[in-house]
Amino acid sequence: MAEPDTIPKGLVLGYTTPHPFSLIPLSSRASVQALLTSLLDPLLPFFSPLKSRIRPPGATAVRFDQSASEVEGIARPLWGLAALLAGGGEYVYKEWWVRGFAEGVNPEGKEFWGWPGDNDQRMVEMCPLGWALAVVPGIWEGLGEKGRGDVEAWLGNSINEKNMPNTNWLWFRVFANLGLKKNGGKFSQERLDADIVHLDTFYRGGGWSNDGPEGIHQMDYYSSSFAIHYLQLLYAKLAGEDEPERAAEFKKRAQMALLDLVHYYDAEGRSIPFGRSVGYRFAMVSFFGALAYADVELPAPLTWGMIKGIVLRHFRWWQTQHNMWSSSGTLTIGYSYPNMYMAENYNSPGSPYWACLAFICLAVPETHPFWTSEEESHWGVVPRTKLLPQPKHIMTYLGGHCMLLSSGQACSYPMKGTHAKYGAFAYSSAYAYSVPPGLFTLEQYALASQLGLSDDGGEYWKTRRLSESHLDEEKGVLVSRWSPFPDVKILTYLIPSVEATPNWHLRVHKIEAGREVMTADGAFAICNERRSDGRYLGLYDASLAEGSSPKLIGNYDLSTPEAWATGSKGAFAVSKGAVGIRALESEGVGRTATLVNADPNSNLVESRTTIPTLQHTIRAGETVWYISAIYAKPSGEGVPRETYLDGWETLPEVPVWLANEIKASS
Template identity: 80%
Template structure:
């Protein structure tokens, strides 16, 4: 058995045999749970694996560990009451963190592997009700019901996820084999049915009798999560997490994109590489790529040392993620991730201190990916048209004419794309950074949510032996209920300043 959450499956195989008079191994059942306990890290969070790795995704909650701990507490609670009570307690603690992964429109933040299980992302909440857990304040059963029902309703708007025969496909919002893992099969998407654990909850339970409520009325808009190494935010029209330090413990397709990107959004999803040649195939959404061969092959953050800290003075302190990573043995990067603020809700910041000790490197810093289709005819976006509130700036040229001057702008001007909302990126370090802005026409099927996307990107070059600072402001304002098209770029000109604490650190290094 893999040394992961899979060990829970053997626990339940033995438990099922035991409950039904079959041959089972109590010794194996107990040993597996004892080993799974070594995955626990504190405050309700378990790692999907042993000491020495850092992987806390939906397997830590809805897909497996919390979900199965809650089922165990319900099904084996009478014979193992102490452990059942502990599992319920952990779920109570985790619930206040996990509520941050779901936005008001019902979307969850795609992060990590197996997101093709789709609405299984909310199974944790139904399991809370099934296991008779008392909710921690300020959460109510109306809020839990709202998370589940809004999520299921949102998935029913994703019409392309079905095959012509009416079955779920491998993919996310549409069929997509590029995002698949090597353990996926045609039946894998039906792990989504974990969400239906709520149907085992009696109709008299407050999960069913309560009116749906919005949990965002009572939980913080920005919160740091110590154990997964995330900063969560719900500002600017979407839920977003900033992440550092996580990595899958074994080779996995697109692992750097599933765990190593800087930001993950409930509105825009992440992008995986459909090929390994030039930026169009690497599709570096919310990633910094570096190339030492003129732009054919790119390396991004995968393994990193990370710390969750705070910066600023007094009441102006803000949570910050700091990571150290080396895409090449002689190129070292320190990255700071700073969440949105109430004054600039559509912007988050990332700063990179790059030391290219042994080689010259090209750099490409990407914003979120956004749909690259015109509303009228589905063709690629054209130059931005203020009347239609759609298009890109600078102009999106495509994959073949990148030398065209109109495809580029200065880093300070930045680049943006407007279709289903707006995304963009600007260089805040000033003209001294020497970066330019363009649109990367990502290859089809690289993004989870949209089959054709474009990625506003800042590009630059760091000379061998040089040490430079790049500070990127990333803009995002998704479409949604109550958001008018003419408002998509309403915050684009309100560029945030580099925080004083960051300026000071830039001067000292």
Template identity: 80%
Template sequence: MSSTNKPTTTNTTTPEGVPGLLLGHSTPHPFSLIPLSSRSSVQRLLTTLLDPLLPFFSPLKSRIRIPGATAVRFDQTASEIEGLARPLWGLACLLAGGGEYEYKDWWIEGIRNGVQEEEGGEEFWGWPRDNDQRMVEMCPLGFALAVVPGLWEGLGERGQRGVERWLGERVNEKNMPNTNWLWFRVFANLGLKKNGGKFSQERLDADIEHLNTFYRGDGWSNDGPEGIHQMDYYSSSFAIHFLQLLYAKLAGEDEPERAAEFKKRAQIAALDLVHYYDKEGRAIPFGRSVGYRFAMVSFWGALAYADVELPAPLTWGMVKGIVLRHLRWWQTQDNIFSPAGTLTIGYSYPNMYMAENYNSPGSPYWACLAFICLAVPETHPFWTSSEEDPWPLIPAIKPLPQPGHIMSNLGGHCMLLSSGQACSYPMKGTHAKYGAFAYSSAFGYSVPPGCFTLEQYALASQLGFSDDGGEYWKTRRLSTSRLVTKENNPVLVSDWTPYPDVFVTTYLLPPTEAAPNWHLRAHHIRAEGGREVMTADGSFAILNERTPDGRYLDLYDPEKCEGTFPKLIGNYDLNTPEAWAPAKQGAFAVSRAGAVGIRALEIEKEGREAMLVNADPNSNLVESRTTIPTLQHRIKKGERWWYVTGIYAKPAGEGVAKESYLDGWERGPEVPGWLREVIEKGE
């Protein structure tokens, strides 16, 4: 977005005279126009998200039908309850911190009418069933009741009794998923408890004690019981750490030991979680529900809210910088809003391919968790730090045993190598959200918009197998993994089977100071049955647009510092010699987003070829048009192969000249001696 753009929004009004918003061609959203530095500027930022919702309230204010007629696995009423409840995270934090919002009474009226079943109950929310989505939305309501001055009183006696029944009596009798959801019932009871309402201390304690069984050590909780390995943003900012910290703040006087434990876990985890955010303010997209966008940074505001003592070397100026830089980066993502100014389902642009089956049009407003910083007093050092301190002095490479990650802060972006994680059920694109080898803050992961050919599978940072000539592809989803040390460096090893008779062992090696833009992956593949397979080993996906006109990239031009090698051939027509190159020569793509590439580093027999996959549009989270440098091969029945692959990535950024995008490409990384020995021994 150009800084010279002028706001040209069209104002609309509801029958009640409430202002709305209509965005036209090249129109900046008010969200993007607020310079962020102070508490008051973040307060204004929140109101730019709340204002566009006003025209979509129901007559009795108990629901918000956000534009977008997409269906989800739950009913339409629950979807519209989401529309009301999720923005309440931000509004509650604003009011708890002493801020004001002109239309706050609309939410109070909506809550009062939503819980009324008897007379005047035409907008009743409905009683929760087992595993009901309504239980999720009880969490922001319970939090708001606990922190917003006058909210309970504003409901009136009839509204209070309705909230007691809807929020407490019924939910305490129902089954809930054995995941972070249990925290939502905790906050339903806590909100009632803080106001003298009817609640269940027995259920509250039992839920917390069970949630404590998810704790694995090193500050990390799993999102589920034994047998599930899922440690994504739900373990930190979306739910578990976030809600532990809020609970420590709100119940700490009555439960000092429990509060101290939750704070201690957060102190430990902070030194791991800082690796997930880069100097540009971007977070690493990883796992499910990343459509919650800036909620990924809420952990840091919750630290301040809960008065956690920061572990060295972190300072409150650093934490403030993490939060504000993150929000500023989202201010540059012009395409996250609908024409009505509401948040869309997607990441950097509207995208249903990456959405979960529980993402209704109201779901993205879980992003309002990020505004927990507004509940932090203005006298707290989070706000009084006059400067955003420099980026934390953190290790360039750090292994994280609990999530099974190796974190890297080399090469101009934050990156994680991952092994072993998987969602507890085979959700849409789960192999891309958890099973890819690498995830980057600069180059988001890609999901399949279809299931036919590599263009649709979009195998960014994945190794795919096809036994039907390249129509259907299988990748890593479930695996067993281990974190080992080789020559004083961390290495992730995973074992997985794309087919019952094809076995793969993958080694993931992080970048080094000598080759900061490269990471290595080695695959030992054993086709031990009667199956012949094709393979496709993909690098990161990168923007596939020419700078002058946005058309697909041409063959690389060193004068323009843009293009691909070999030539990118679109529309599935790959029977062209210039589209292929020897695997040791590799393939790369350079655009205004930076450069990515892939090269074979085999030390035994060779056989792979390099090319570029013209990924189907809207497969990548960050860029809607991408290409993926890829190595392809065919493994015959009974063969064993070792692939050693170098993955190059250098993102664009402030102070990074386009002439330097390929500076590290020609040199390439060294294959370490220990890996050579493993390959030579045939292990």
């Protein structure tokens, strides 16, 4: 084994060179340890001389300073490294992180991280540092007297004196104090208690916490795996002896939320991309490992074999995403491939290593049933359809993918692509959401699973972002009211798939237009590449089970007659499965169907996509009803290509209550 001071040879990925991450057969705890090592090794050439910072490849700027960005680089891998060491594992270069920690907090040192200001990104990175101090034996003692004093000043005093955002960030201060407390360092019990009491005001019931106070409705992966539930469970484990009632409450919430959260993960290991920060990739599965770490008793009918299956299948799916790496083997900003369009303004080159949260399972003893159980699927025992009142989601697992219908969620501050990350109607584990790479014409807006409206002839488009919504549990539908323009009012019903027509769901819009508007109602985005040569899809060929209908035309030939069909005939595309859209309302409305050739890199998973879309123009003063049926049948093991369109001609039924409402308002 190499000595800790040895400069490792960097990894170079070429045209056909797979990342070591992709080559590890996953089954045991040891194999997941090796998976983590394959993530950490490529970071080693990018340490600073005194080991206090990591600068992964990429010179992209973020809303905070470069020093804080490089603190992210060294702190975030600690989520995995500390879990590995806490569980008795080893990593030959672990001392680099310990030495870097001491250098970074030394205010007289050449690589001092700097004192945090109000709302400083450094506060976020204090969380994995506090966690590492709390769980890894020897770090605190190894710092020496001066180092311990520097840590107390930087990790404790500075964060306790500063303002923080009123969000999940407050958990980061809790863990900064907890790490000091567990080692007998100077910390603030008063601040720690006050923060947890305030964080409890985010709790909404049913196991769910909101990422913020009243008036904000944002329940994404931060509510579960990225921060709130995850850190509640870690806290329950570390502070449970001193605070048994609080620990029991956090575990109870996790039990309730678990019965909802299993619906976000399909049989192939994919999770449903939804909301912000999905560039943290496999961090989306962290909650499940934290259940085992905190010794949560699983609610029926779930077993540890099912929890293990969710985690390992998820890792295996990411092992198939070969384009998410830099040529040096580091994680890139993006999802399945490097993508700045979907990135947040706080995603630095080191930011993706929040993904290391997923390795909390390595802190779980090898004798725990999480590791000793055989993998199982939860889909044989949980319902295929479930209504989730708190996040206002309807979850289904019909037709080959996990899907959620969503209404009412919105980020609390201006965010790039926020309408796509929270305001789309449907999100799928098989067909990821798309974000706009530009703001001119439908091709750049890439309105997958969204209804866009334009009042300038199709140059600029507005979609659902903010809405008043509720879950009608009696009818089993989501209802939202929204106004893209002050004088355009829209009522939207989202109706989930049913077993009779598992590949379809319905979305219905009543639009009252005070001005003339063009509309574009998009289905899911699908890969726009032919298997034979990688070029764009041609006209559908049944012998190949591939292509589109009508003909997919380039962005400069939109008036070509062959590119359009009636709304009732609809539009579909077949490549990795099939997606499509059809208009079920009266032919008199006059919607037409086409394929929007979305701009490259707008989708999270597929860099080239097309979106079957219904289009129409509503005149000023008109009220119209749209009934859009959206088709999706993903590819997958045991799904022959020739069956991708098997359900296309079997249309879903419009509910009687809805038909009566449309008739009464006409």
